[in-house]
Structures are given as C-alpha cells and as structure tokens.
Amino acid sequence: MLEHITEAQLKRMTLKELIALCEEAREVITRTVLKTGGHLSSNLGMVELTVALHYVFDFPKDKLVFDVGHQCYTHKLLTGRFNEFDTIRQKNGISGFPKREESEYDCYNTGHAGTSVSAVLGIAKARDIKGENFNAIAVIGDGSFNNGLIYEAFNSLRLLNTNVLLILNDNGMSIAPTVGSMHEYLEILSEDMAQKSKKDRHAKIFERFGFAYDGVYDGNDLEAMINKLTEVKERLKNESVILHILTKKGKGYAFCEDDPEATHGISIANASQIKAEYSEVLGKTLTRLAEKDERIVAVTAAMTSSLGLGEFFEKYPERSVDVGICEEHATILCASMATEGLKPYYAVYSTFLQRSFDEIIIDICGQNLPVTLCIDRAGISGADGETHQGVFDLSFLSLIPNLTIAVPKDVNEFERMLEFSSSFNAPLAIRYPREGKRVFKEQSEIVLGKWEKLLSGDGKYAVIACGERALTQVFASAEELRAHGINITVINARFVKPIDGQMLDGLREQHIITVEDNMLLGGLGSLINCHMTGKGKTLKNFAYKDAFIPQGSPAELMEELGVSKKEITQYILKNENR
Amino acid sequence: MLEHITEAQLKRMTLKELIALCEEAREVITRTVLKTGGHLSSNLGMVELTVALHYVFDFPKDKLVFDVGHQCYTHKLLTGRFNEFDTIRQKNGISGFPKREESEYDCYNTGHAGTSVSAVLGIAKARDIKGENFNAIAVIGDGSFNNGLIYEAFNSLRLLNTNVLLILNDNGMSIAPTVGSMHEYLEILSEDMAQKSKKDRHAKIFERFGFAYDGVYDGNDLEAMINKLTEVKERLKNESVILHILTKKGKGYAFCEDDPEATHGISIANASQIKAEYSEVLGKTLTRLAEKDERIVAVTAAMTSSLGLGEFFEKYPERSVDVGICEEHATILCASMATEGLKPYYAVYSTFLQRSFDEIIIDICGQNLPVTLCIDRAGISGADGETHQGVFDLSFLSLIPNLTIAVPKDVNEFERMLEFSSSFNAPLAIRYPREGKRVFKEQSEIVLGKWEKLLSGDGKYAVIACGERALTQVFASAEELRAHGINITVINARFVKPIDGQMLDGLREQHIITVEDNMLLGGLGSLINCHMTGKGKTLKNFAYKDAFIPQGSPAELMEELGVSKKEITQYILKNENR
Secondary structure, eight states: OOTTOOHHHHHHOOHHHHHHHHHHHHHHHHHHHHHHOEEOHHHHHTHHHHHHHHHHSOTTTSEEEESSSTTOHHHHHHTTOSTTGGGTTSTTSOOSSOOTTTOTTOOSOOOSTTOHHHHHHHHHHHHHHHTOOOOEEEEEETTGGGSHHHHHHHHTHHHHTOOOEEEEEEOSBSSSBOOSHHHHHHHHHHHGGGOHHHHHHHTHHHHTTTEEEEEEEETTOHHHHHHHHHHHHHHTTTOEEEEEEEOOTTTTOHHHHHOTTTTTEEOOOOGGGOSOOHHHHHHHHHHHHHHHOTTEEEEESSOTTTTTOHHHHHHOGGGEEEOSSOHHHHHHHHHHHHHTTOEEEEEEEHHHHGGGHHHIIIIIITTTOOOEEEEESOBOOOTTOGGGOBOSHHHHHHTSTTOEEEOOSSHHHHHHHHHHHHTOOSOEEEEOOSOOOOOOSOOOOOOTTOOEEEEOOOSSEEEEEOSHHHHHHHHHHHHHHHHTTOOOEEEEOOEEESOOHHHHHTTTTSEEEEEEEEESTTSHHHHHHHHHTTSOOOEEEEEEOSSOOOSSOHHHHHHHTTOSHHHHHHHHHHHHTO | OOTTOOHHHHHHOOHHHHHHHHHHHHHHHHHHHHHHOEEOHHHHHTHHHHHHHHHHSOTTTSEEEESSSTTOHHHHHHTTOSTTGGGTTSTTSOOSSOOTTTOTTOOSOOOSTTOHHHHHHHHHHHHHHHTOOOOEEEEEETTGGGSHHHHHHHHTHHHHTOOOEEEEEEOSBSSSBOOSHHHHHHHHHHHGGGOHHHHHHHTHHHHTTTEEEEEEEETTOHHHHHHHHHHHHHHTTTOEEEEEEEOOTTTTOHHHHHOTTTTTEEOOOOGGGOSOOHHHHHHHHHHHHHHHOTTEEEEESSOTTTTTOHHHHHHOGGGEEEOSSOHHHHHHHHHHHHHTTOEEEEEEEHHHHGGGHHHIIIIIITTTOOOEEEEESOBOOOTTOGGGOBOSHHHHHHTSTTOEEEOOSSHHHHHHHHHHHHTOOSOEEEEOOSOOOOOOSOOOOOOTTOOEEEEOOOSSEEEEEOSHHHHHHHHHHHHHHHHTTOOOEEEEOOEEESOOHHHHHTTTTSEEEEEEEEESTTSHHHHHHHHHTTTTOOEEEEEEOSSOOOSSOHHHHHHHTTOSHHHHHHHHHHHHTO
16 A cells, blocks of 8 residues: 555545554564664654644645654655665665655754754744745654753744644653653643643643643544644644644554664664674773772763663762753763863764764863763764764864864773773863774773874885774775785874874875774864975875765775775875886 | 952941942943943843852852853952953953853853853752762853753753752843743743732743742842842752842943943944944845845844844844844754745854854755855954854864855955855855955955965965955065065965865965964865875965964954964065075
8 A cells, every 4th residue: 555655645545544554654664674774663653643644734735844853764655765665774775864855755854853843943934934835844752852952942933923833742762761851741741631720731831932732642543643633734824833642652563662762773783793882891991980980970961871871870870960862961061060070971972962062162172171072973873874974073073172082993992091081181082983893903001192003014104094994994905905015004093182293203204194984174184184284295085075974884885985995905006006 | 348358358248338349349340341341231230149149158169150151240350350350351361251260269161151050050960979068059141041051951950959049130131132932931920020829820930840930039139139049048958949030231320221232242442443344244235135035034143233134134024033042943944944945144153153063064064055154253253262262163164065165355255255145055154253454456256166366476475365364464474575575476265165176276386375264173274285185285374273262352362373474474484595
C-alpha cells in the first residue's frame, strides 16, 4: 500500500486502511533500521501521528517542521521515498533527517534540538507578509522542550502576531529520559487528564505566551489524532495551538518499548573491529581520577551514557550534572563551578559543542578557567550527515585565546591526556572520534605543546597528523612508501594548540605534509601554515575542503574527500618523480 | 565618604549616612561617565540596590554575579575602586564590566546577556559540593530575561537542588525597551501590586521552576531594599528566591529618566571626525532597497536603533522584527523566512553574533539560504573590552561552507555591497566597524570574489587588506614609503571569502603582505596563507595575535597590537635593507 501512495490516495482511505498503512510503515521502518541503522523507537512512536497529519493537512502546501528531525521516517515513506528507503543514512542514499534537497515535502532541515518553533514561526511570519494562506506545523519532542531556543521562540509569538501549530510529542525521553522542571511540568499536565480545573490552571504557562493549550491525548490512537487535528486545523485560523500528545517510544515492538534508550539509535558498526571506544575510556578514566580528586565534576547535556559517563554518574551522583539539551547552560555551569575551585569536565558531541561557542569564548576562555571539554564524535561522524559532522571543532576552537587543544592518537593516549588534564590549570579541549580501532606502539609522556615522533624517516618527508584516523592513514601510507624505498617521518601532533614550534622548526629541511580529520581552515594544517608563513617552506595539507560533508561511513568519506593513505602515497610518489 | 569605604564601615552606617552614600555614588558615576563614556542610566538605577546588597550580605564571601555586567559601577565604587574610577573603560584603566582579575569582589566576568543565572547556579552547586556556606546572588535586568539561557537555567534549578537569589531588576528596558511575552508578564506582575490573589496566580510561572517569587518592590527605596534583602537572606537557607524589583533607569537625573535609551551608553567619540556611520548607511540603504523589493525583511535582537534600523522599522513595521536579546532565535527566523522566499537581513554586533554560530552553520549555510548578516562593531570595538571585541568574526565565519564574506573599504562601498546583496542568492556576511571616517577615491563595481587594486606599485610589494581601518593604515604607510622611493601595490580584499585567487596568482612575483582588523587565525591572512601553501611564497601577516584584547580605543589598540602603518612601514623598510 505504502509503495506508491500519494497524498490524494491517503486522504481517500478508510480508517481501517489507514490503520493497515500504519502497520505497514511500522514494519518497514523496523525491518529497514535493523539493517541500516538509524533511529528506531522514536520513529515507531510517531507512525500514527504522521499518518494523521498527512490525512488532515495538505502537504507540501502546508508546512511541517520536525524538531531535530530524526523522527521523520514515516513522513518520508508517505512522500515518495518508499523505494529508496533502504538507502537511508547510507552514502548517496536518502537522509535520516528532513532535507529540502530531497523532497518538496521537507520544508526545513533540522538536526540540532530546539530549532523547530523558531523555524515554524519564521515560516508563518513569511506567509503573513506574503499574504498567503497555509498551515505551519512543528512537531517537537519533550526532550527538545528543555532547550532555551523554545523559550526565545515562545517569547516572541505575540510579537510576531502569527498562528502556528506546535505538536508536543511527549514520550518522556530524548535519547535519555528527559530531565528538568519543564519535564516535570509536562508530567503534571499528563497526570491531570481527569482533573480539568487543575489542568487549566497548569496550562497557564503556555497561555501566558499566547498559545492555546490542548492536551493530553494519546498520539498512538489514529482515529483520535485525526479527529483532534481536524478540529485544531479550524482553530489555527484564529490562534496558535500547542497540542500535547503522549506517544510510546518504540510503540509496537516489545524490545523497543522495554528499552527505548538503547533503541533510540541503532548502530550497525561492526563491533569486532572496535578494540575500545573512546567513550568507554572517558568513563573509566574519569571515574578513576575522581576517586582521588574531589574537585572533579562531570557535566553532560542529555547524552550521559552515549558519552560513556553512566558509571561516573552512578558512582558520584553529587558530582554529576545532566542538564538536558541545554548546551549553553552546561558550558556556563562548568565555567562557574571552576571559579569556585572545582575541576569540571563537559562531555559533548563535537557537533553540539557548536551551540556553546560564545560561552567557550566568554565564560571559559575569557576567564581562563580549568574546564576540560571532552569532545566525542569529532571528525566525520557518519550516517547522520551534514548536520552532525564533527569536522569544524579544531577550526572554531583554535581561534579562541587561552584554549589548549589536544587530540589523542589512540585510546591509551586519550587516557594519559585525561590524566594530564587533571593537573592542567587552564581551558583544555580533547577531541576524539567514536571508535578506537588501533593502538599505536609508542606511548611517550604527555608534555604541553610537545609532539611525538612515531616514525623516523630519511629526512625528506615529514608527515604531521593528529588523531587516530589521520595517523592510521599515514601509517598505511608509510608502509606503501617503504616498498618504494621512501621512509617518511611521522609525527603525532598531540597538541593542535599550542603547536610544537620547536619540532616544526627542526623540520625545516623536510617537505612537510599535514593530515587531519577536520576542515582545512583553522585546523592543524592551517595553524602550521601560519607558523611557517614567510619561511618559504614547501607544504601540503590533507584536510577537508570548504563544503558540507554528506552522510557515509568515516572510512568511505575520508577516502572520497582525499584524506587517505592513497592520496598521501600518490602525492609523495608524484613529488618523487617530478 | 566613598573614597576609602570598607565593607565593615558600610555595615555600621546609619540609614541617613547610607542615603548620603547613594547620592555621592550617583554624583561620581554621572560626573565620570559624562567624561569617560560608559553606561549611565542603568547604573543610576542600581545605586540603592547595590548599597543595600553590600549592607546586608558579606562580600566577597557571598558571591554576586551581574548579568551583562554593565550595571556594576556602584559595586566597583564600594569595593576599593573609587580612586581608579575615572580610568573606567579607558586603556589600562578599570573595566566597565565585572572582572575577576581586578577585584576579589568580582566573582564572575560577564558581558553577554543571560549568563548570570547559570553562573550563580554553578557557583551555588560548587558551594554545596564543597560543603561550604555562603550566599549566591545574581542581579539580572528584564531585557536579559528574554534570553533562552534563563529558561535553561530555570529548568535545571530543581535538578541542581541548590539555593540562589535572583534579583530581577525590572526597568522595562535593555538598551531598547524590552519586548516579548515575558516582558508583558512582568508588567502584569508589577501592575498587580494591589491585587495579591491575582499576583499569586501569575507568580506560578516562577514557582513552577522551583523559585519562591517575591515582588514587586521599589528598588530605589534604600530602606525597603535593606529590609527586604535581610528577610530574603534568611529564606535562602531553605529555598531559592526571585526578588522582583522595579528601578528607574537614569534615576536622579532628569535627562536620563526622560531618555534612558539614549543615555544607556554614553559615547565620547569625537563626532567631528566621523563622516558617516556605517549603521546610518545600513538604515538608509536597506530602507531604499526595501521600497522596490518586497521580499526584504529586517531582524534585530534588541538593538534596532544602534544598528541604524530605526527608520526601516518605522517605515516597514510589518517587515521588521526585533525579538529582544535572542540571537539564536533571530538567526533561525531569518533562515526560515528565507525558505519561504523572503530576503532577510539580520543586523547584529559582531560579538553577539557568536551566540548564533551553530544556527549560521546549520540553519543558514547548511540550507544555503539567502540571509544577509550585517555585522556591526566588527574588529576592535573599544571601551567595552575583552567581552565585546569583534575580532573573531572573520575567523569563525570563514570556516563555514556556503558563506560569502564581504568587508567594505568605506561607507560608499558598504552601500554598494548592500545593493549587491539584494540580488545575491546565498548566505552573505558583511562586516564593518562602527565609525566611517574615510572615503576612498576608487569605487569600482562589486563582483563576487573579485578584489580591487587601489594603488599600483612598482611590483615588489603587494599589500592586501580588508576593511576601512586596515586600509587606512596601509594608505598611510604607502605614503611614508613613497618618501623612501618605495611604491607599494595596495589591494582591497573586499571579499574575504571567496578570495580572489586569480588576482593572488598574478602577484606571484611580489612580496605579499596582509593586513586586517581581526585575529590572524582564520582571517584574511590565514586564508591567503592556505591558498599559497606549497607555492613557496614570501608572506607576512599583520593581524591580532592569539590573545584576548583589553579595552582601549581602536586606534591605540591597533597601534599597540602592531596592526598599524608604523609596523607595516618598518617591516618593508627593514626588508629593503636586508
């Protein structure tokens, strides 16, 4: 039924047919995600609501924005992407997030939390300015509801004087269970279903901002959703509405319903290849260090276990803070706790650290405070695509004064960098990818700003690289080149900032090549270029060019983007034959 | 009385003496600020509250965080900085903002809005972890209360399980009158003073997050403030309190009370030197362009008139949006309006654009939308110091794919860049300083990515610079060098991204020198260094080194930091005599 469905056909279906359609969607999503990886439980919870939305509203004339966007699978299946659905999140396949480039039914690209209310307000405001007539709808989970952007958007609703529909899809979870007072408040609203007067009083918080509040309803009851949306659609002519619904994350599949956190995102990484995850090392090492150092506190923004900090949080609850999806607030908490002599570690995915840019500058580095940023999923992050790549962090961090940036070559070095951090009394960023596949033989002492020579060559080529992925490519290239009688020097640039000027200056006679899992501009290569300015050096940088990087596995993308052993080898061989 | 006052002395004063102290503080602040420039009306409104805080609490043991921090002048006068007070905001003088480096009474540096609640929560949490006992207090204006950070902090109060005091200093203004539903809500609370039952109902919004709400009181009534704070101090042992007070911005001086917006910040720039402000050109040009182009909308975050957009907002209210201090939300509004075919201009100070970093990446550039960022106060911004310098923007923008960056050499070129922008269909950033002093003779057509040769030299030195300030230094240096028989080529790098590779490659035989009013890393020089990598070119970059830049005038700071005609001339002369 789903394969060739159109909006028009869907609108002619009976309830029974629509229910069957839901079951088919649920089955396709489960089958596909278990194969390709992706977001499972959140999408299973959204099936009925999505079908009801398509039944009641007129897309693409009406506009639908998904907050974060990971819950849009049913929407994709209903809008002409059934046949490509098994390519989801794979290289050259369809995206796991809404994508304007992919379909006119995807009106706004999302990826980071909390943007949907602002986006739908902008869309509605533009509609009003243009004198057009359509409905603007955002679907947002209760996890995103913690983000400060929501408040900024709410605060401007009356000011913008426009009408939108917000569907608050409440499943009590983001990736992890939702925390915070807003969440408790939503729980109160949900519990109050039978006590109308009490609920009305509670709903005042939304009405204060100009929304009519309507809730709480069962978002997995298709018929109820269709009726409710039909009713709300009429009200949108005159007012903005928050429709509060409850859905069951993982709905329909017992293993998802039972463990929605573990099935929020399904990974298809080949576990046998992975020796030790960086997140595991973070958790173990920080837990160990915290035993002796009472100043250590750990702060996260809604992804404690994916960051490896589950054990730390269990062992030291009084020194652990998960603030929900509030990256800016988390950053300032770290800075302010550091002003009182504590030693905060803020663990975060690279892509989400972008939210804290101003606070890293002003609060952490401007006050030169000993906060350690543990930046996970740095470099190419893979299947989530453009909005989740961690390829900007070296660039936006290296421009900040007072910040030291370290990049471990493997999990062992990461452990020693964390030990180093515990006595380091200034802002420090440590960035690392998800997977730790290789352990290098050399393990010399970590000294601030000092690099490490991993291979001594014959003095013609010095390849400087940072991080496990880049160094792995360099080592593979070194081996290939050895077969051609060329022995390159390989240097582990543990510290991207400060760079090891002394070692660099000692390489004056060599042809310097840089390799990194980051954009060129502002990264390791760029820093070395600036250091070498005016010295007439021959340099070659392997890094990502100035373009957004689509989804794909780190290995295939690095290959495609030319940060690979193949390119390094070819470059050196070509240079030899010049 | 104020000159040598200590905390102990202040606590022994009679009410009458304290009132006299307030008058003295008010007099000193007014006299000083009218001479040195600075924040006037907000500080006048804060005198009684600050004296009451110092009377009731025990600083520096207790901790006091000022949101934004511009209202801390009385606090500085009371804490040993009376004798340096006339150096405020001047080079090597005391800061106009709280500064840990300056006094143990300044516990947390601020500058950007909305950080104080997070900071005071972090300080209180650290206190609890360490088992210490002191009070943690934040003073925040109603303008900052619009920022999303407030919500993130509120949302985590119960989670952090700690007690703080927030003093909501409500004067109905940030720099401009406060907007938004939260502001309307605060107004309702204020009007309800006589109707206790109604007020209690309204106060629920704060209690929902775990604060006890206490308000509204007259913050300019010293005795009332002392009594109220004494009472609240007791309550802090058991709960967190929001104390809502009303103060009169500009209190005590009729010309401030009458026009608090104009006297929020007093500037001492010598008006006769300034030919035309960039902000004025922005306003006029955009208003003119909007006449013919109905797609044009203007968005600001609480500083419409300082950005020059007063006229635009008056003439096109339906195409104007000021969202209050919500930089992230403003950015997404622009992106989403652009998805609907509008042409949004987001005008903002460089330093505050840092808050939108993630949204510029994901929402604007990730979707490749035609939003124009009009970045005012770029480069060294002067007397506000470290937290307000606009020296990072070229660096954090140049790393973002899909973004074009333009830097006008003077106000005329700025006008033509805005004309260029109106038919440019992709993300564009235009950055400029506050003052437009000089108008260059050459005014060639703006072509994407093309630079302009302003002086043709004798082929030995090519100086590439962007922006009026840098080019002004270069022209002055060119003149000096002419006296030595050296004729340099001067190039206006109008586009920092994309750079003019063709022109650059045509300069291969010349010694290239770059000059800019920005950090080196990621800026114009850095981009040119990367372009030239491997080409064995001799390059020299004049830009700011990797350090925070303290307060001072742009001219004196550029001189001190070596981005000056003097340094350029000396470098070239030295090179000649080598």
